[in-house]
Amino acid sequence: MIEFMVIALPRSGTTWASNWLTTDTTHCLHDPLYEHHYRNWDSIPSRKVLGVSCTGAYNFSDWVRSHPARKVILHRSLTEINRSLDAIGAPKLSAGDERKLDAIEGLHVDWQDLFCDPVEIYEYLVQKPFDGERHAALARIEMQPQFSGLTINRGVTRQLLDELRSM
Numbered sequence: 001m002i003e004f005m006v007i008a009l010p011r012s013g014t015t016w017a018s019n020w021l022t023t024d025t026t027h028c029l030h031d032p033l034y035e036h037h038y039r040n041w042d043s044i045p046s047r048k049v050l051g052v053s054c055t056g057a058y059n060f061s062d063w064v065r066s067h068p069a070r071k072v073i074l075h076r077s078l079t080e081i082n083r084s085l086d087a088i089g090a091p092k093l094s095a096g097d098e099r100k101l102d103a104i105e106g107l108h109v110d111w112q113d114l115f116c117d118p119v120e121i122y123e124y125l126v127q128k129p130f131d132g133e134r135h136a137a138l139a140r141i142e143m144q145p146q147f148s149g150l151t152i153n154r155g156v157t158r159q160l161l162d163e164l165r166s167m
Helices: 014-020 038-043 057-066 078-087 095-102 119-126 132-139 154-166
Strands: 002-008 026-030 049-054 070-075 107-110
Touching: 002 014, 002 026, 002 057, 002 119, 014 026, 014 049, 014 132, 038 057, 049 119, 057 095, 057 154, 070 119, 078 095, 107 119
Parallel strands: 002 049, 002 070, 026 049, 070 107
Antiparallel strands: none
């Protein structure tokens, strides 16, 4: 069962958050929509407390809102996001994407709070004391997905795209 979620638009620190929130007792999956339909997230096996850090779930905000997991929603300016997406050759996002993200209930924070003011985020999500030493070590590391190494479940991708087209 998914116990916590970090939801954001792309290029907003979710890869880093996933690493930060994976500990000896928690496992935080980054962008699980590449492999698992969101309705199947609760059946992903894990011996640890399971969470997700996802840049696509905002598209399914009704489902996200109805899920009982603790949620942190990261915000970054659309201008910064689009500049970063452009740098990697990805399509730009719109104000409509921002509105979908805004509609999700949870703890809304600026994405930079992951690095500058993380205590409330961490303790809210993982329900244990903040590990400042670990955070300080990770905060010095820039993390990016290795796009060429992603495993993509084409059946799930087709199903999600069909859902998005029908919305």
